[in-house]
Amino acid sequence: MFAANDPESTLMNIGLLRGRGLISAPLTIVINCRPDRVERNGQMGELTGKVRPERIVLIGEQTHTARARVPRDIADRVVDLGGALDLDAFLGAVAIGPAGVGSVVTVGNIHGQGEVLLHRIAELPRPPVRVGSG
Numbered sequence: 638m639f640a641a642n643d644p645e646s647t648l649m650n651i652g653l654l655r656g657r658g659l660i661s662a663p664l665t666i667v668i669n670c671r672p673d674r675v676e677r678n679g680q681m682g683e684l685t686g687k688v689r690p691e692r693i694v695l696i697g698e699q700t701h702t703a704r705a706r707v708p709r710d711i712a713d714r715v716v717d718l719g720g721a722l723d724l725d726a727f728l729g730a731v732a733i734g735p736a737g738v739g740s741v742v743t744v745g746n747i748h749g750q751g752e753v754l755l756h757r758i759a760e761l762p763r764p765p766v767r768v769g770s771g
Contacts, residue, residue: 639669639747639755644680647744651688660740663691663732667743669751670697670719681745682706690714690742692732696722697750722750724757 641650654660666685670678682703685693693715695703700719707715716730733739743751 639743639745639751642677642744642746644684647681648684648687651742654742660742661734661738663734663739664688665692665694665730665732665739665741666690667694667696667727667741667745667754668700668703669743669745669747669749669754670695670700670703671746671749672698674746675699675702677745678702679706683708684744685711685714688742690732691739692716692730694727694730695719696727696754697745703745722753722757724754727754 638647638650641647651660666688668678668681678699679702683706686708689711691714693707693711695715695717697719700717704712704715704717718726718730731739731741743754745751747755
């Protein structure tokens, strides 16, 4: 959801996805922070209080501007991976439930480390497709 990079549109889209059953718990929100968008970074940090994700992963630059506005009662859910993206650290930070599932929603702006993240995820190997045996 990098394209919906204002808080109202982001919250609306998350609500639509939840309503359609397309977001599975646990939810990880990834906030891509940019040095030229510090106010938006903070708005996205504040938005986590309405969404209540199980994990909040910060990527990009000036991540402290988002972290500072995450509500205190969920601040322990923040994983700050600011700077150059470390994909292994990112994958380790994503919340996965006991059934091996979870959802990741990316917010903020795509430019910078958001583009890097999407490119690296696209390069990950895909599990083989199983064809029914009947």
